[in-house]
Amino acid sequence: MGESMAGLKRTHYCNQVKENLIGSEVVVMGWAQKRRNLGSLIFIDLRDRSGLLQVVFDENDVDGEGFKKAETLRSEFVIAVRGAVRQRESVNPNMETGYVEVLAKELRILSxxxxxxxxxxxxxxxxxxxxxxxxxxxxxxxxxxRNIMLRHRVTQSVRRFLDGEGFLEIETPMLAKSTPEGARDYLVPSRVHQGSFYALPQSPQTFKQLLMVSGFDRYFQIVRCFRDEDLRADRQPEFTQIDMELSFVQVNDVIDVNERLLQRVFKEAINIDIPLPIPRLTYQEAMDRFGSDKPDIRFGLELVNISDIAKDSGFKVFTDAIENGGSVRGINAKGCGNFPRKQIDSLVEVGKTYGAKGIAWIAVNEDGTLKSSFTKFLSEETVQAILKAMDAENGDLLLFCADKNSVVYDALGNLRLEVAKRLGLTKKDEYSFVWVTEFPLLEWDEEEQRFVAKHHPFTSPMDEDIELLDTDPGKVRAKAYDICLNGVEIGGGSIRIYQRDIQEKMFAALGFSKEAAYENFGFLMNAFKYGVPPHGGLAYGLDRMVMLMAQEDSIRDVIAFPKVKDASCPMTEAPGTVTEKQLEELGLKIDIKK
Known part of the structure; x- marks a missing residue:
């Protein structure tokens, strides 16, 4: 049975007990981490959320039954100790409280x-x-x-900063209407309206735009969002966004306030200085240089386009790719020319996993001679032109991909990351931010044979590209921007469409009839009849951002109660079955298709 706390009040957390308290009486409470019994002395490492503190039980000092109780202590017992702070005889410089200890006068085993x-x-x-x-x-x-406490510091820092910038924290509904926004919705059956369903929001997108229509001008929310997707290491079925929307702004206004937000939060939460302005790349430049729309710019290994040389090379793999509208590009893995053949072959396999039919390579030996998978098919002049274009030096490894551009970018962009990993070019305590701007407004969906929104249907096209919506939708650039950190997209947003005629054009480009657009987004379209301020916003993935700040590899390590890969919770065993009565009330029958 646990003892009562009556008459005892905790005076300090464990790591607050330092040299300045020597000679004082303190009351500390927490968990017994480990026990060392030396006969007439028992040592306990006491743990609470702040850290560890050594507590000493001396049979001559502790009150009444205290020493006998100390002998019964085991790992994870919850205890309260009253005692005097004194200097430790054997100092432990690895502990924050390693210069002092508490000599117990009273012990209570609470649990x-x-x-x-x-x-x-x-x-x-x-x-x-x-x-x-x-x-x-x-x-x-x-x-x-520490991770959970860091997450707390981040959210508090965000709130303080945005409050100081005139943002209002406003909550939006969790039970909403299902709208086609990309991922699959989680559905909630309605008891009152049988046969009808709410959806849990994938983001507060339409609501925050309605708040702009309502005149609130600067909104933010730290908000749960839900997507019924197949999970990866950095995905959860429920996740948290730092969401914001601003009225009467253009791209630079949104970027400015967010750069200052990031600078403040990283300084306050982990004492990292972020120099401003954060560099910017257009989407096209990011793809051409890094093969990725979320480039890791902590290292070089940039892509080089050698299509001009390759088109006259007579090498069929190269010439076919270019004739089919693709390109030939390469990366120079500096200093990797001495990689054993097995390692080079494994890099080729990495390229293939991202859709490349093959990866051509040239290894430049230290003496300047070449080993290669394909130079025998080329003239000496072409080989030299390629080496020059790739800035090749002795000891370098050149890797090439020839295919349609999307495959070339994907294969080389990921090969670039793999080479950096093998060479140890990235450090987790180095933080490199970059904005990626001017995303394509639309992308072609092969499966559905139609254009889909790259971000969402309310993203504004660049003014100079609006007329292309009718003639060449794939070329339209958006007023969209992502903020990336160390090769991870941590936030994204856009200036929204606020003119109804452009919104209708956008829906038409997405293949929605006017009726279908109103059926799905009628409440927003109707609201837009009553005067809409130009507006735009941004949302961060809080879990991803804190994961990078904590230098962890998985967002599960910065979420208190995460789900596993199949979206279940091993602790609570959710999702679970419900009773027949509950189903009846909802007017539902379960018919599981095998």
Whole structure:
């Protein structure tokens, strides 16, 4: 049975007990991390969310039954200790409180604990499934607690900054109408309106635009969003956005306030200085130089277009790609020319996983001679022209892809990341931001044989491209922008369409009839009849941003209670079945198709 706390009040967290308190009496409470019994002395490492503190039980000092109770202490018992702070005899410089200890006068065991299924320690090697089943124990680990506390500091910093910039925090509904916005909606059946469903919002997009129509001019929300997608390491079925929308703004206004937000948050939360302005790349430049619309600019290895040389090379793989409207591009992996053949072959395989039929390569030996998969098909003059274009030096490895542009970008963009990984060119404590601007407004969906919105249907085209909506929709650029950090897109947004005629043009380009557009987005279209301010916004993936700040590899490590890959929760066993009565009330029958 646990003892009462009556008459005891905690005076300090563990890591507040420092040299300045020597000689004072303190009351500390927490979990017993480990116990060392030296006969007449028992040492306990006491743990709370702030850190560890050594507590000493001396059989001559502790009150009454205190020493006997100390002998019964085990890992994860919850205890309260009253005692005097004194200097430690053997200092532990690795502990924040390593110069002091508490000599116990009174001990109360508030709660006993069974032996946990894994040790509560940093960087646990325990399988994630087991850790997530006992997440409440996993969350006691100091590294995870630091992550959750960092997340708190980030959200508070965001709130303070945006409040200071005149933003209003306004909540939007969780039970909304299902609208076609890209991913699959989570549906919630209605009991009152049987046969009808709410959808959990994928984002507050339409609501925040309506708030601009309502005249609130600067809105933000730290908000849960839901997508019923197949999961990856950086995806969750529910995730958190820092969402904002502003009226009477253009692209530079949104970028300006967000650069200052990022600078403030990174300084306050992790003491990192971000120099402003953050560099900008157009979408096309990002693709041409880095093969990615979320480029990692911490290292070089940029793509080089050698199509001009390749088109007259007589090498069929190259010439066919160019004749079919594609290109030939390469990257120079500096200093990798001495890679063993096995490593080069494995890089070729990486390229193939991203759609390339093959990756051609030239290794320049230290003595200037060449090893290559294809130069035997080329004239000496062409080989020299390629080496010059690629800025090749002795010891370099050149990797080439010839295909349609989308495949070339994808294969080389990912090969570039793989080479950087093998060469150790990236550090997690280095933060390189870049804006990517002027995205295509639309992209062609092969499956549906129609254009779909690259961002969403309310994204404004660039003024000078509006007429292309009728003639060449694929060439229209958008007033859209993403903010990327170390090769991860952490936020994105756009200036929205506020003129009804352009919105109708956009719906037509997406293949919506006027009726279908009103059926799906009628409430927004109707609102736009009553005077709309020009507006735009941006939303950050909070989980991804904190993951990078915490230098973790998975967003699960910065979310208190995450789901696993099949969107289930090992701890609560959600999703679960419900009773027949519940289904009846909703007018539902379950018919599982095998």
């Amino acid at each position: 006993e604990a069974e032996t946990p299924p894994f040790a509560i320690e940093e960087n646990s090697a325990v399988k994630e499934d087991l850790r997530l089943k006992y997440r409440y124990l996993d969350l006691r680990r100091p590294d995870l607690q």
